Amino acid sequence: MFHVKQANADQVAPQVLMLPGWQGSGPDHWQSRWEALHGYARVEQHDWQQPRRGDWLARLDETVIDSERPVLLVAHSLGCVLVAAWARFSRHAHKVRGALLVAPGDVEQPDLAPALPGWAPILRDPLPFPSLLVASRDDPRCRFERAEQLARDWGSRLVDAGARGHLNADSGLGDWPEGHALLQPWLAGAA
Template identity: 60%
Template structure:
């Protein structure tokens, strides 16, 4: 019997607030948020080190549920960690395109975006009207990372303002990743 995976929530810049699907999942489903030292001035090296610690501290295999800058973190961490074997899968939601004009200046130190295929199953969910990443760009990132692409329709940045609540569609996309696959 396969050991149950632990879900680690990886918020983006400024953390996930009340009403964000990650906060809803943490409160209702008991998933663990990876706490970063500085949510307002994120440093890629610091965030990677904290993710590494969280993965190593986890008693079971993990599934990563990332939002926005958290998606960019997963790709960078996976390209540099020797512990990716502990990750069963990743749900990458509304990646924040730090290479988009204006965004890199707001969040310095996150360039370039790692583009290597992820060494675990992944699904990338993107909104057609996300101001921080076009649908075409999200599709391109999914291809680079070897992730299944799942368009979500018009949901904005898929944050608290999007009012997704417990986001059952996201939970359905997470389930197969718990078993190490991106397909049902």
């Protein structure tokens, strides 16, 4: 007689959820390319141009609740700020295996704040799951020193990407294999 061993949550491959920032990620953005290459899912928001924090929080929560597997969050720009807010309010953060937070958007910056009402202040509680924050030294949407402080506040390990701009399509990252390599420990269940 054969016995089937039940896999525990650490052995199940996570569902990778892409969390683009304000205005979404276009077809040349590394997030869109990862979706096409690896079959990752995008958390589609109702309004990419006029983001309302409550709406975005609810949509992320619905998506995590609906997942039958643990999730891995891959956020860019405003998506990073979303993860921090969601982690504070959601009762489902235990489903997150890890979060890759890339080029957080500093919505407390005077030139960004008017375009994104309701997103400041950035919530700074330690995240209840492992996280990496990837920051560029010349990101026009978040000074490197601010990114360092967010990493400390969120309990994230900081990854210095060098001078690469906002780490978006304009940065010429293509498929960004260096970024994808950061996910491998979580994808393998070892993180």
